[in-house]
Amino acid sequence: MPPDKGGRRLAIPSDLERTPSEAGVLTLYDASDQVLRIAGVPDLRRGLTGVLREPDTAVASSFSFELEPLYTQRETELLAQFTREHGHLPRGNDLEDDLFVSDESV
Structure with a gap:
């Protein structure tokens, strides 16, 4: 997976x-x-601030980005590539908790 378009990883x-x-x-x-x-x-910028508030990403120490107007399509491509290479989604993209919400929390 490539770092940002500038070819570098950025620090948080x-x-x-x-x-x-x-x-x-x-x-x-x-x-x-x-x-x-x-x-x-x-x-x-706004998305990064929001994502860093999520429990699974609170430990993030660096990030990269790609400028892409078709960001949902590119996100899907990168997630598919990651899944092919690792056999699972990144832990912050795991949907299991969202899909199986108990009746008590609804």
Whole structure:
């Protein structure tokens, strides 16, 4: 999976302000370079701030991004590629908890 279009991985939190407010796909990594989450968003800066509030990505130490107006399509491609290579989705993209909500929480 490539880093951002500039060819580099950016640090959290020091590089947050360098993230453009354009459509694209974010990839978040933990300290051991494991992919935590892949997210297509209409605004990379705002999307990154939101994704970092999620429990599965709170430990993210770096990120990369791709500028991409068709961000949902590119997100799907990257998730499919990750799944082919690893046999599962990144833990922050795992839908199991969302799909199987108990009746008590509804």
